[in-house]
Every structure is written in C-alpha cells, then in structure tokens.
Amino acid sequence: MKLYYAPGTVSVSIAIALHEAGLDFDSHKVSFKDAEQTKPEYHAINPKGRVPALEIEGGILTETGAILDYIAAIAPEAGLMPEDPVDAARVRGVIHYLASTMQPNHAHGPRAYRWAEKEESHADMRAQVPKTMRASAAYVEDHCLRSPFVMGDHVTAADPHLFVMCLWLKGDGVDPEDFPRISAFLQAMEERASVKAARAAGML
Ligand SMILES: N[C@@H](CCC(=O)N[C@@H](CS)C(=O)NCC(=O)O)C(=O)O
Incomplete structure (x- = not known):
C-alpha cells in the first residue's frame, strides 16, 4: 500500500490508522x-486533487472515512470498527461528522x-472559523468522547481522524485546554506508538 499525504492534513489520520492496524505501507508526500x-500527475491518482489517497492492489481509494473503514475491515484483529452495529454506527457517526x-x-480559513x-x-x-471550530469542539467534547477515546479505552477508526482535527484547533483560534475531554484525548493519542511514528516521520 502507498499513502499519498501532506503533513498536518487529514491524510495523516490514515498513516496513524495503518499503524494502529499493524499494516506496513509506503508513503508519498504531496507537496x-x-x-x-x-497537477495532472496527481489528478491521475486522485482526480479530486486532495489527500489522502491510498494505493492498494485493486486501485486507488479516496475519502478518509472510506479508507478508515477499509483499514478496519482488512485488519479486524485491531478492533478499529466495533462488531456491534450500534457501536459501529457511533464510530461512523463521528467520522461522518468530522468529514x-x-x-x-x-x-473556510x-x-x-x-x-x-x-x-x-x-x-x-475566515472570521467565522474560531466560532464554528469552537462549536465543533464543544460538540466533540459533549457527545463524541467516552474518554479517553471515542469509544472509551479502545482506539477505533474515528480516533486518528478526530486527533488530526483537534490538532487544528489551536491554529483556528480555539484553545483545546478549554475542553477537558479533548485535552485528555490529545494526550492519550500522543502516547500511542502510531502518533509517535507519524511525528517521527515528519507527518505532524
Ligand atoms: N473529504 C475528503 C477531504 C480531503 C481534503 O480536503 N484534504 C485536504 C487536506 S486536509 C486537501 O487535500 N486539500 C488540498 C487542496 O484543497 O488543494 C477526505 O476526508 O478525504
């Protein structure tokens, strides 16, 4: 597998999820x-001109939520997608909200x-961004975290996605420290080998 990513973007959630799933992958940094x-060369990979794109044996996958679902499906032992349909819908609900x-x-910034x-x-x-991102943070704080992760103690496919978006808060004028659950989530994610690997690779 080969991940097309850009540092600090939503695409890094795929690198973190692949690591959580114990799957090897190559990466290409899109500048x-x-x-x-x-450029046309990249549009041949993802005609939408966005990252992430994940090259697999059968072709190219795009859309963070779809790729996270794919990773969870090919590495079921990692438990990234709960078996219980209601819990799975909760995880996907967070992913859909984020996207x-x-x-x-x-x-909009x-x-x-x-x-x-x-x-x-x-x-x-641009002026609206601190307001709308604060509203998103408040929603995440109150409704998306069973703590420390989305589903409690176990990392699921929604966590890498949420992690990257919560890293954007500061730059968008929202102090994550105002949100205790988000702060604890960020800290718990920083302790994961998957996030350490993404940082070591210069992805974050
Ligand atoms: N819905 C897509 C959104 C992907 C997306 O917009 N990625 C941004 C980076 S966070 C991007 O590639 N932006 C490049 C651009 O707008 O030129 C997904 O979740 O994969």
Whole structure:
C-alpha cells in the first residue's frame, strides 16, 4: 500500500490508522507548497486533487472515512470498527461528522476561495472559523468522547481522524485546554506508538 499525504492534513489520520492496524505501507508526500495536488500527475491518482489517497492492489481509494473503514475491515484483529452495529454506527457517526462539518469549518480559513471570489468574502469566512471550530469542539467534547477515546479505552477508526482535527484547533483560534475531554484525548493519542511514528516521520 502507498499513502499519498501532506503533513498536518487529514491524510495523516490514515498513516496513524495503518499503524494502529499493524499494516506496513509506503508513503508519498504531496507537496502543497509546489501545488502538486493540482497537477495532472496527481489528478491521475486522485482526480479530486486532495489527500489522502491510498494505493492498494485493486486501485486507488479516496475519502478518509472510506479508507478508515477499509483499514478496519482488512485488519479486524485491531478492533478499529466495533462488531456491534450500534457501536459501529457511533464510530461512523463521528467520522461522518468530522468529514461533513468539522473539516469544512476549518477549511473556510485556508480554503475560503473554494466558496467565494472576493477577498472581503474570504475575510468574512475566515472570521467565522474560531466560532464554528469552537462549536465543533464543544460538540466533540459533549457527545463524541467516552474518554479517553471515542469509544472509551479502545482506539477505533474515528480516533486518528478526530486527533488530526483537534490538532487544528489551536491554529483556528480555539484553545483545546478549554475542553477537558479533548485535552485528555490529545494526550492519550500522543502516547500511542502510531502518533509517535507519524511525528517521527515528519507527518505532524
Ligand atoms: N473529504 C475528503 C477531504 C480531503 C481534503 O480536503 N484534504 C485536504 C487536506 S486536509 C486537501 O487535500 N486539500 C488540498 C487542496 O484543497 O488543494 C477526505 O476526508 O478525504
């Protein structure tokens, strides 16, 4: 397997999940500085021009949530997706929330140009980010963490995803220290070998 990623982005959650699953993988750093994700060579890998993309024997997988599900399915012994359907739906519910709400909240800062052309509109959107990210943090704090992880003591597929997004909070003007469960979650994740490996590889 080969992971296409960019440091600090949602794609790093895939590296962390692969490590949690005990799966070996190669990686390719997509240089955002050189706008590599906008070039035809990368569009041949992921026509959406985004990371992550995961090359597997059967082709290329995209979308963080789908890739996390795939990793959980091929390494069932890691228990990244609960067997109980209700618990599995809870894990997927967090993943869907992150992809559909928290990530777009964040993206209105650095990627405002996706939604509007005028600089004044961008400034307006950027100004909303601390507010919308704080609302996301409050939702995560109150409804997504059984502590220290999403499902309690055991890491599931939602945790690497949530971890990367909580790392964005500071830069988005939200102090994670205001949220005790999030703070404990971040600390517990930092202690995982998977996160240490991602840091050692310069992914975070
Ligand atoms: N829904 C996608 C979103 C992926 C995404 O937007 N990734 C960002 C990095 S966090 C990206 O590749 N941005 C590049 C760009 O906008 O040019 C997923 O969860 O995989």
